[in-house]
Amino acid sequence: MFIIFVVRPIPQMRQFFQQTFASMIGSLAGLILFFGLGTGGFLFLVIAIASRDTGPQVKDKSVLVFDSSLTITDTDPSSSTSDAIGEALSGEEADSISLRTVLDSLEKAAQDPRIVALYLDASRTTTGSSTGFATLKEVRQAMERFRASGKKIVAYDVDLGEQEYYLSSVADTIILNPMGSMELNGFRSEPLFLTGALEKFGVGVQVIRVGRYKSAVEPFLLKQLSPENRQQLQALLGDLWGEFLVTVGKSRKITPQQLQAIADSQGMLMASEARQRRLIDKVAYFDQVVAELKQLTGEAKEDKPLRQIRLATYADVDSKGTKARFSKNKIAVVYANGEIVDGEGGVREVGGDSLAKQMRQLRLDEDVKAVVLRVNSPGGSATASEIIQREVRLTRNKKPVIVSMGDVAASGGYWISTYANRIFAEPNTVTGSIGVFGLLLNIQKLANNNGVTWDVVKTGRLADSRTVSRPRTAQELAIAQRVVNQIYNQFLDKVAESRKLPKQKVAQIAQGRVWSGVDAKQLGLVDEMGGLEDAIQYAVKQAKLGEDWELQEYPKVRSLEERILEKLAGDSSDRTQQQFDPLTKEFLKLKADLRILQVLNDPKGVYARLSFNWRLD
DSSP states (O other), X not given: OOOOOOOOOOHHHHHHHHHHHHHHHHHHHHHHHIIIIIIIIXXXXXXXXXXXXXXXXXXXXXXXXXXXXXXXXXXXXXXXXXXXXXXXXXXXXXXXXXXXXXHHHHHHHHHOTTEEEXXXXXXXXXXXXXXXXXXHHHHHHHHHHHHHTTOEEEEEEEEEXXXXXXXXXXXXXXXXXXXXXXXXXXXXXXXXXXXXXXXXXXXXXXXXXXXXXXXXXXXXXXXXXXXXXXXXXXXHHHXXXXXXXXXXXXXXXXXXHHHHHHHHHTSEEXXXXXXXXXXXXXXXXXXXXXXXXXXXHTOOOTTSXXXXXXXXXXXXXXXXXXXXXXXXXXXXXXXXXXXXXXSSOOTTEEEHHHHHHHHHHHHHOTTEEEEEEEEEEOEEEHHXXXXXXXXXXXXXXXXXXXXXXXXXXXXXXXXXXXXXXXXXXXXXXXXXXXXXXXXXXXXXXXXXXXXXXXXXXXSSTTTTTTOSSSOOOHXXXXXXXXXXXXHHXXXXXXXXXXXXXXXXXXXXXXXXXXXXXXXXXXXXXXXXXXXXXXXXXXXXXXXXXXXXOEEEEESOOOOHHHHHHHHHHOOOOOOOOSOXXXXXXXXXXXHHHHHHHHTOOOTTSOEEEOXXXXXXX
16 A cells, blocks of 8 residues: 655745755766766777877977976876866876886877977976985986987976975976075975874873884874984985985085085075075976977077977877887886785785785796886785785796885885895885784774773683783783794794895894995895886896887776776775865874874784884975
């Protein structure tokens, strides 16, 4: 039986229902249009766009435009992403670009007669790039090769930071806006400490670790840096800053001592002051920069647009004068980018199982003649690190495995690198941190203060040793410490064996301490200074391939159609913010620090991770 109620609404309610009903009809019509036209016409449009034969066109005498505010990442930034439809159809550019895209495009442009100059544009954002200095060094070297081909590089900015200046200093001409400024005051690392907040809220923390420099746990235990952590940070920053001074000084023909004096006495310079100090070449407005670029293209008319092409677009241009590589002999580049976690891992994580599976597949693939493992990771799960390392060792038994260290390859990131045939690092790579720790949290006080209690029934004294309802007993801590000690000794043994170093020496340089790439080479932890391209060329040489080889990258980049379908299905990943105030920046730092707790999923609760959340401010 159906009972129908008839209600006569008052006029205001009638209007409300009419508007609501109209809105529902509009939404329904939109859905019908999207799924009728959408899945037919819309996807047809997308596939048609994606399958076009004609790529971007380059006009003769064009300027290649490189937005230096883009964050340069190891892996293809578009392959993860939440804005695939918007990026693909709206014409909006992503806020990041892959290292391979930059390097390949600069190499191609150096040989392309249609490209006459490179314009390094850092004026489009107020936040700058979060690219690490080791990555920037490799890009910088590619720009030097571009300049060596006889083509000009022009750099322009409004507010020039040290990261942008590190890249811009290679240019023939550096131009700063008259109202602009330049920061040159040195590097700093400013860790956040959560101890006071944890005490206030009643969260207990117990730590097990090996290595007096293994300071990843300090934010949860102390309220300031330990002497050991301060020592290693000072030494690391000193190495990175020293490399900055030498590299920039060489390009600008200014001694490191002169640059240091400027940093200590001024720190922040207005455009005219930077010009007087020979840190830049010109002070000019954007329209004057465009006019100068037009002269390089041979176009003097003011009403004519500048012939230009953006680097990300140029990457899709067919090579001219260069032969594309096609061969049955493959060099595989595998990216280990992010925190190392147990299991499959997610976006910006290195899953122990997924990376191990990838290495197995490449080992069994007869067409793959060598593997380059690109490591950009602070480490993480000790178990996952060992699972990956095992596959690296097995792969090395069949074909060359070369490691290229990026901005950070420390602790677990170093663990998975040790058994490579050759390890490459940049002078400003952060590596080492040979040590392990465990972080044991309990919320007994927090819960009790809010009226929550527990009780337990168990069959053995240690049955509840993993609970968060109370602190660990002395016996439980001793057991956990024994596990950590054993894993640390395994770490030392592996480094000693793979690097052919006495274990006593490894123990001395371990202790969880981080090292710059240049120090790591002197200590025997890495073999050569160089970037990803150097590692690839070494792999080719070891595989004895000559010119008969082709590069393949893993994980595979998803197609446009796959990314759009993923977006339609829903994607919860966050997009990096472009603008934020100082308070928001500090909040994001806190969020990043707390994220460590989210990825601590080792089954034994033991971690080989960088001694701190590395962030260079």
